[in-house]
Amino acid sequence: PPLTSPNVTSDRISYIGGDHIRANCSSPPSLPAANITWYVNEQMVPGFTANHVLNYSNGYASSLATLELEAAVHSPVPTLMIRCEASIFDVWRSTSHTIVLRERSANPASALGRSFTGAATETCLPTIMVLLLQFFLQLLQRYSGTSIR
Template structure:
């Protein structure tokens, strides 16, 4: 029984010491934060920032990972104090990098992924803290989106149907629809992979495929939609803050028009009126002649 008590107390002490270590670590190494751009263009120069407060303790290591793979290490006590491990699409600019920031130049599509900053304090504690963020490397499209509506002339009560297509990109572009400047919901959305680029087949294994975004809309037209006899549809294709293009299409209201009076009918009516007037004159003339002869 005494042995069991001793084990329980020992376990409690270990847990207490562990909690003290964790709390002490939080106090000794705090305010670790990263600034990682969510999206950049291919061939851009990119800065990954990692800020931290060691609370007076010396720095032991400062590392950067892409996914689970380390590609940059800074150890102040070693010479050389900087090491770079090759990874596809990543080119570290050592002349501009510091213990707080990492500069990547000419980034490639393969550099897309999650980046993690790891900071460790020196002896005797060796506290470690990490923060991460995701970065897309985008081949920004040059082309604009295209918008196609089934008809450009519609009567009230008829549906307006159309689609908007954004050029191939990775990640796929977002499409937003507007009607007379107000956002409306799409009726369908598709992402179509492109297997061929610039006349060459894109391998499907081990590489991301560019995607074409296709979005459709269907709206029942009523009196409130037509402004001055017109309704303006527009679609906006966007990829983060790097690509934002808009296309418009205007639909006109087809009003039922009254049928014009027949020109021939009017002419006939005028002719009849004219004939009636002529007959009256002739009758009066004949009556005058007959009255003269009878005298």
């Protein structure tokens, strides 16, 4: 049996709903080559058979598998946990570490309402300027004793 666990990698560390996610799993050299099974959020990915085998000159072989999926747009769980498992019949079985991908907001400011750097500033700034101008005109009128019109 192999001496190490399978290794899993991903093309990203976070995602937005609708993103295309690709993960790769490689098993250590063994004889025969291991079968690879994918798990997403602890659920086995059914019907996955796309293993590629790398044969070595010493007779051993490594299995490579690529998982491609599209992140759900409105998922109730904002996390994807991806892992793979390598097995050789009922003789040997080992699981990779789990990759945790966190969903990120497409527009972080939208969750907070209007942005201070967006339309809210464009609306508030002229109003503030008019109020300040009125205040200074009243001060000037009070101290000069004359009416400014």
